[in-house]
Amino acid sequence: MRIGVLGTGVVGRTLADKLVELGHEVRMGSRPEGNEAAVEWVRSAGDLASEGTFADAGDFAELVINATKGGASLDALQAAGAENLAGKVLVDVANALEFHEGAPPTLIVANDDSLAERIQEAFPEAKVVKTFNTVTAAVMVAPDSLNESTNLFVCGNDARAKAQVIELLETFGWLSGDIIDLGDITAARGPEMYLMLWIRLMGAQGTPQFNIRLVRGE
Amino acid sequence: MRIGVLGTGVVGRTLADKLVELGHEVRMGSRPEGNEAAVEWVRSAGDLASEGTFADAGDFAELVINATKGGASLDALQAAGAENLAGKVLVDVANALEFHEGAPPTLIVANDDSLAERIQEAFPEAKVVKTFNTVTAAVMVAPDSLNESTNLFVCGNDARAKAQVIELLETFGWLSGDIIDLGDITAARGPEMYLMLWIRLMGAQGTPQFNIRLVRGE
Numbered sequence A, B: 001m002r003i004g005v006l007g008t009g010v011v012g013r014t015l016a017d018k019l020v021e022l023g024h025e026v027r028m029g030s031r032p033e034g035n036e037a038a039v040e041w042v043r044s045a046g047d048l049a050s051e052g053t054f055a056d057a058g059d060f061a062e063l064v065i066n067a068t069k070g071g072a073s074l075d076a077l078q079a080a081g082a083e084n085l086a087g088k089v090l091v092d093v094a095n096a097l098e099f100h101e102g103a104p105p106t107l108i109v110a111n112d113d114s115l116a117e118r119i120q121e122a123f124p125e126a127k128v129v130k131t132f133n134t135v136t137a138a139v140m141v142a143p144d145s146l147n148e149s150t151n152l153f154v155c156g157n158d159a160r161a162k163a164q165v166i167e168l169l170e171t172f173g174w175l176s177g178d179i180i181d182l183g184d185i186t187a188a189r190g191p192e193m194y195l196m197l198w199i200r201l202m203g204a205q206g207t208p209q210f211n212i213r214l215v216r217g218e
Helices: A010-021 A036-045 A054-060 A070-080 A115-122 A159-171 A185-205 B010-021 B036-045 B054-060 B070-080 B115-122 B159-171 B185-205
Strands: A002-006 A025-030 A049-053 A063-066 A089-092 A097-100 A103-107 A127-130 A152-156 A179-183 A210-216 B002-006 B025-030 B049-053 B063-066 B089-092 B097-100 B103-107 B127-130 B152-156 B179-183 B210-216
Touching: A002 A010, A002 A054, A002 A070, A010 A025, A010 A036, A025 A036, A025 A054, A036 A049, A049 A054, A054 A070, A063 A070, A070 A097, A070 A115, A089 A115, A089 A159, A103 A185, A115 A127, A115 A152, A115 A185, A127 A159, A127 A185, A152 A159, A152 A185, A152 B185, A159 A179, A179 A185, A179 B185, A185 A210, A185 B152, A185 B179, A185 B185, A185 B210, A210 B185, B002 B010, B002 B054, B002 B070, B010 B025, B010 B036, B025 B036, B025 B054, B036 B049, B049 B054, B054 B070, B063 B070, B070 B097, B070 B115, B089 B115, B089 B159, B103 B185, B115 B127, B115 B152, B115 B185, B127 B159, B127 B185, B152 B159, B152 B185, B159 B179, B179 B185, B185 B210
Parallel strands: A002 A025, A002 A063, A025 A049, A063 A089, A089 A127, A152 A179, B002 B025, B002 B063, B025 B049, B063 B089, B089 B127, B152 B179
Antiparallel strands: A097 A103, A127 A152, A210 B210, B097 B103, B127 B152
């Protein structure tokens, strides 16, 4: 598949590496063509890798992954172009964190709205699926690096888009029985707000290399 | 120990039952003395059980549990009386949920504040410890009803108060290694905001009988 990865940070590069490893053609998008991190990534990732502007990546892609910082995502997606997102699966993995001097981080959007909902509203013809934002990049692409299998969440308004994303997650090593469909895109409030617990758990444990596993009663 | 349980709902009654079973003297507090649910509970719970106003329960208690609805907690605690809470451990198990017609529930306070912080701020001489709000009442008192051991979170500003609460949790069946200290009272934002994921998980699974277990890497 041709996949556009928007964002050149750790999350974008980690996902792009894994996608190339799986045989996909990946174009990494950033604001300016020739972004240093993107050029460097292309050099290391080989023949299936290319880079360009957000619009280049959006135009190239059959499926788009938003791996930009949450606070910059709507601008990045506008730059990618609504026409380049229309009809396509748009996997939103971003967290809209805001950092403060001397106070805990907060979410830019929460409670009665979510980043994924804002993206879906701004790009009604895209098929937004929220996933992956509840684990650190290294765990996204190597779920078996944890001591037991753990859960991942998906949500979105389009059932076929979710099914396609679940298939992609399975190729990353996630077990289909561990991927929980939380419902429509409003459900993204759940995993997005969970981040505030995740941050405290990371602090308490001293590592981001963890995830949660649901345990049920009989 | 003499324990005051504020609130006569399922959470309050479930915790009060367990505390009586463990041999504590429990006074259930509600707005009016002679609250039907409280009187009924006293009848079923035996000699260690009593009931009264919020102030009666606060006055009686060495340790107070806030099991009122989150939206009513500050009023209930005012009624219990700052002088009856001063110097005592105040275990806050409440969730400040607001329900809406045709839209998902929201939290009354979230993101840059939390219910537990508001309580601590309103009652600076109480030693507020947030815990238990991440599981349904039946799981609070029977962690072994789930198929594996799971995690519980505590946070608060007073280390001795947290240690005392952890001891109490252990008598409920929680394993000390599974109880995670998230930090000071601002950390309550984490478990309180997690509730929005919990609600979606309950919906996806069709049961509130579950909890999460942290899985780490090597």
